[in-house]
Every structure is written in structure tokens, then in C-alpha cells.
Amino acid sequence: MRNKIFLYLFLFALLFIIYQYMNEKSIFEAQENQIERLQESVQKESDSIAVLHTTLADLNYFTLQGNDNAMTYLENRGYEAKDVETMVSDAIYEYNFVKGNNPLVPFEGMEGDMKINKLKFLNHKWIITEFTDGKYWGEMILEYYFTENNKLELKTISSFLYPN
Template sequence: MKKSLLLYAVILLALFNVYTYMFLSKEVEFEQQRYEKTTKKLKDSLNSMTTKLTDANYFSLEKNENAQNYFDAAGAAKTIQYEKLIPYVKDQLLDLNSNPKGNPYVGQDQIGANKFIINKVKVLNHRWIIADYSDGEIWGEVLLKYFVNDDQTISFEVIQSLLYQKQ
């Protein structure tokens, strides 16, 4: 009886070990497959976001070599580094927000009690800027033309401005 009980215990133990080995090996394979799928999804997502970012930055001075060459042309009397020009242009435009009647380059007169100020600025190329402005209640966008003068000052000109309807 002891021998048969011992034999049953050994067989049961062997079956249990085989079952545990198979379960754990399948679990490792499953986890590896899940890891590979997740990694593939993340890489695809990263590639998709990189493509979207590249498309979004297509119209920007940072990515437009033709616009950059305008400031660094071989026949130009002076060279301007666009990396330093972009923040300088943005600062010059945003400094005009301190005007008591609002920023004069939003293309809109003051409507209510609040003045229009520019919130966000994107330098599109060597000549154009797009900006978002608001008075806290009404929002709009403006397309500006900018020029770098000989004395390194920036002058702006409103091309088109629009206001969104109040919601």
C-alpha cells in the first residue's frame, strides 16, 4: 500500500510539474507577444505623431530652408540668425500688448471694456506671422507681414484679421 501510495504521489507530482511547466512557458510566450504588440503600437503611434508634427511645422521658419536662406543669402549685406530672430519678433509683437488701447496689430478696434491683446504667435516664414488674440470674451486671429529694418527693429503690417462669433 505504501508503494502504490508513493507511486501515485510521484505520478501526481510529475503531472503537476508538467502542467506548471507548460503553463509558465505559455505565459512567458503570451507576455512576449503582448510586449511585442504593445511596442509595435507605440512605435506606430510615435511615427504617426512625428509625421503630424512635421506636417504641422511645415509652415514655420524653423523648418523652411528657403525662408531661412532669405536671412542668410550670399548677396545679403548682413546675416540674421533665424534662431534668434524668431523669439525677438515674438517679443516685439507681444510687447505691444502693453498699449492702453490694446495691441495695434490685431486689426480690430476695442469693442468692450477690455482691450485686445495677442496671446500666441507663430512665425510662418521670413515675411508672415499668424497670431491669436482676444479680449477675454471675443477671440480672433490675425495674419501679419513683418519686416526687419536696417536698424534691427521690426515693423509689422496687418494683412487680414478675423473675429470669431461669441458662443
């Protein structure tokens, strides 16, 4: 009888060990599959980030801060690119506070005064801007430069008004 109890205990222990082994094996395989999926996801996201970095570098090429030649030009004249952006932006937006239309905008407002909403520096000479009177809107290219006595000059090069 004692031998039968040990035999049953041995068989029970063997079955329990086999059950534990199979259970742990399935858990291990599930975790391995999850790790592989996560690694693939991380790789995919890393590739996406690399593409975005390349796209961002391409988009920043036509900006004052992204153009080394433009920044060097300004530095040779004694200016910092960031300071120039701030100074020129402030000067352009200050024209919006003038009573009536912004004098840089070559169109008269039909539904109100034409004001400049947005601007983007293309390089050390040009800026593209968007303007509107609240209903009609357009875009223009401005040229900016500093005179020999370091006075900022702004000149409208070209502009257009979108049809409504």
C-alpha cells in the same frame, strides 16, 4: 513489503514529476502568450509613434524653425531663426503694454482693449496671431521684415473678428 514501498515511492515521484511538468508547461504557455501580446502592443505603439512623427513633421513645415528655406534666408541676412522669433515675439507683445488697444490690431475693443494673445511664425515673412478684448476675439496675419538698417517692421496684412 520493501518492494511495495519503493513501488509507491516511485509512483508518487512519477505523479509528482508529471504534475510539475504540466504546471510548468501551463506557466510557460501563459508567459509566451503574455510576451506575444506585449510584442504586439509594442509594435502598435511604435507604429503610432511613427505616425505622430510624420504628423509633427507636416505641422512643423509651416513654421520658421521647420522651414529650411526660411531659416537659410534669415541666415543669409545675418540672423539666427531662434533669435528672430524671440525678437519679433517680444516686439509684438510689447505693443500689448501700450495704453489702449494694441496698434497692430485693426479693431477697437468693445469690452476692453484689444491685445494679442498668441502667435505662430509661418515662415521668414508672416505670423498668424490671435487677439481679444476679453469677450470678442479674432485673428490676423502680420508681415515682419527688417529694413536695410536692421530695423524691425511689422505690418498687418489681413484680419477678421469672429461674430459673438
